[in-house]
Amino acid sequence: MVEIVLISALDGVLYGMLLFLMASGLTVIFSMMGVLNFAHASFYMLGAFFGFQISRYLGFWAGLVAAPLLVGGLGTVVERYGLRKVHRHGHVAELLFTFGLAFVIEDLVEMVWGKLPVDYRVPPSLDFPAFTIFSGNYPAFKVFELLTAIAIFAALLLVVKRTRVGLIVQAALSHPDMVGMLGHNVDRIFMLVFGVGAGLAAVAGVIAGPALVTQSNMAGLLGPILFVVVVVGGLGSLSGAFLASLLIGLVQTFAVASNASLAGAFGDLVPSGWLQAYVGDIWNVTVAQVAPILPYLLLVLILIFRPRGLMGTRES
């Protein structure tokens, strides 16, 4: 019992931090700028492939630095020449623009790197078990993942709350006209914020790429889980997103460890004719089976009962 709780807690935290790593860029773009960026996962994928390509020549660490810079630069270009034009037509237009962009990026990646997974590996310097608990190994790379996520969280928090730049960004998001009048270039601020968001997505890609599968469909497979993280955390809140990542990581991991089901709690179904098969599907489902769907349930419940999210500052 202790073993399961301890291991689940550890796995949950590690998974939660992976989620935060992936969602941190979206927090900046969606949560702060309010852009429904469906291409976030595509920037994440670009990060992974750029990281892979660079790592083949210069090693993993060079990729970790260069890939986010490249993708961040690409992000600013996308903002400057695409999103900015679309912005005034509202959220749906932005959404469709990023939707289209996701299609384009996926096909370009397929053209360049093919459709099969590429062999993107964990760097040898991190390829060893960091520690062992109950005969289960925890690889050093996962610890690195965790530390990076925390570092990004701390750095973002510091920039947003404690620096002049962060102050201007915050002001520009809520009162762009006023900030413009004060002589700041609001357009450039938005461009930079978007670039940083895309760059953070790429950091996640470079790190998650070797740990997961680097393939041209990895963006699509990620699904909308990152939106769940941001919304559950609360729009506009960095700490909220961090907390939500942890929460979702833990909920999902503990759920996987549980084999409870209605059948387990109340005994097998009494045979009741043709309905039995249909009800049986629900009756015999274990908590573990539905674990990955729980975040979406959490999302719906949170939005109904606490529409601002865990720590959000606004509803939309």
Next chain:
Amino acid sequence: MRKGLVSTAFALSMLGSAAMPSMAEDTLKIGYVDPLSGGGASIGQIGLDQLHFIADTVNAKGGVLGSKIEIIAYDNKLSPQASLVQVQKAIDEGVHIIVQGNGSAVAAAIENFVAKYNERNPGKDIVYLNYAAIDPILTNQSCSYWHFSWDANVDVKMEALTNFMKSRADIKKVYLIDQDYSFGHSVADAAMRMLKAKRPDIQIVGNEFHPLVKITDFSPYVAKIRASGADTVITGNWGQDLALLIKAAGDAGLKVNWYTFYAGGAGGPTAVKQANLPDQVFQVTEGVNNIDYTPAQETARAYMARHQSDPVFYPRMFNLTGMLFKAIEEAHSTDPGKFAPKLEGMKYATFSSGEEGIMRKQDHQFFQPLYISDFGPLNAKQPFDEEHTGWGWKVVAQIPVKDTVTTTTCKMTHSE
């Protein structure tokens, strides 16, 4: 090159002029309906490459019944509904032979559509040749006269796998982990049923289902497997769900043997190599490249020389086309209504080993010798590695046809 044509043909296709300019009338058209874009494209493209390779080889020798083979690709985006539109398109373009493989949902939709189409359009028969969809439902409850299946279905594969496992005394505790949809459940149910019958002493210590392609972190599942004390895991997982599971197990240092259906699928070998699990991952297939049979190895070499970037190979595609051409020649007709009866009960020397397989008349399931192979470093007599990993599949056991036969509930009308 069909793909290079733009726009005018585009509009014409809607107006119902069936003849596209590049298509000569006297070719034998084979419509390939599989995903060629999006998530499933990586596997769909391999099948298409293989068909083109086979067509070129056969055409160089004069074709079938004197006519050249023409492969026409239809992208179904892995969607059943889109597949039906594409099959309709193929029929309009004069195709009578549909080849499809990826996705049991798509297979079921096409099987159903083709049966209804033939019933409603007498004399214009279409035949559906399935090279990879293996849900047992296709050759049982919803079986159809117009559907032929070349890959061993779930029950047949599990029959072979458990016949191999029953002789392995070191297997004591088995854990089942599968994707939570009908295919995953068929795998788990078959494993439970057959292990219980053949090795009642084996304990099933877990029967886990997880949602299809929604998991990014498999560590909690690996922790569960470890806690159960299992020495063997059986899984029907494919694609990302298999790769991530194996990698998570490698990361955590879980020491078990993996019996899989799809570790040889695209991306599987890369993941096993990255997880560094030599000779611990097994698969059951209709053949691997390292079987010591010269004709198969020569063909494989020729294919790989042409497709260096995707050196993946399905022997079943060669069985499918070989038997199709044989049936057409025996019937002296390219009309499915005439050659389909020749396929029923046909005996055929399989591509991988030359040993005989048979298309069972009762349910149109092809029975062939199956191979259990494991993945790891190779010796000098095993020339083929996978996905440039340096490791390859090595045959552990051959399961003869008689040990793969299962019963079927199929009741089809053969008199058509």
Next chain:
Amino acid sequence: MSDIARPPLPGLPSGRAGGVLATYGVWIAAAVVLAVLPHVFASGLALTAMCLMGTMIIFALSYNMLLGQTGLLSFGQAVFFGLGGFLTVHAMNVAESGGVPLPLAVFPLFGGVAGLAFGVIFGAVSTRRAGTAFAMITLGVAELVSSSALILRHFFGGEEGVTTDRTGLVHLFGLTFGPQIQVYYLIAVWCFVSAAAMYALTCTPFGRICNAVRDNPERAGFIGYDTQTVRFISFSLSGLFAGIAGGLAAINFEIMNAAQLGLAQSGTVILMTYIGGVGDFVGPIIGAILVTYLQVALSDVTDVWQLYFGLLFIGMVIFVPDGIAGLLARQRPLLLARQLHRVAPFYALALVPGLAAITGLSMMIEMTNQLAVHVSDGPAMAFLYVPFDADAPLPWLVAATLLAAGTWLFLRAARAARHAYDEALAASRARGRGP
């Protein structure tokens, strides 16, 4: 563009319409077109595609009740489409095995009722919020439903879905619904009736209140309307029509599966609606036809069709943000004032370099694709029936020139066209005031 150039409000009946014929003429014409179409496009594929378009038109129109009329962005419209389809399939199977004497034509109603029922259930949950919160609730609900669909295998038929046979029901007037043409007319009738009903709805006071809630929820609230109730009713009714569309799709394909209620399907309907234009009633109709056509036909022409799809959306939101219908609606004042001839040449002038730029771009895409993906086939390829080698410098030069020059000229011509448009508009307004 000036404010006057904005499209008229959705659903606003034309103010100049005089007499019965002008009001109903459009609908009569639509009915005639629907009746004649299958005789113009008679191939099996064309019939299948038109059946698909018919269902998608209802689906997109139902979605526009939310997005265009009430201002609600939903990510879960396919839930109602799919559930409607499943209920229809099950109803058909029960009717067939139980010998219930109902003709096929009424079965989409089962889909509609299912859509309405689930619309009420999910609407009660999600319409308590608006804006982003609403959008995210629908996303969550959509994921929950589509994930459950794979778990509840007996109802949803697992991966394979549930099949049915549309010919096994009572045959009214000798209609077996085996031939696709009969199914076409079934869908056409349902499409016509549903579209008319949805149009009629926009003309009712309720339709107007929806617009008010979309444009300014606070004011709508102040004058006494409960915005939440309005959203709820709109959401439920939208579910009703999406359910009918799902029922028709089930009849058309004789199969329903879990993929039909997933996010991809919901995404498709957003695209259709937006590309067609949310600001006009006909917008989603145009969008449904265009996007369905591209889905059916584009993959024949190129295997990187997703790339073109993506570029199309990007181009649309940048250059034509109010959709195709919006673009057409802007020409309407000119047409009425007989000023269109003044701008038409400019449009043609912009079209030529525009097409050249697109040709150059797609040529580059295809050449890259040939070199990157079809390595094993060698560099020989054909584009617009012109054969050449993809690794030769000349084709690249041609493509680059077409793209660069085309873009430059297009942008110039577009500027001129816009100028001409503004002038013509001013002139037509002057004429309108004149007599």
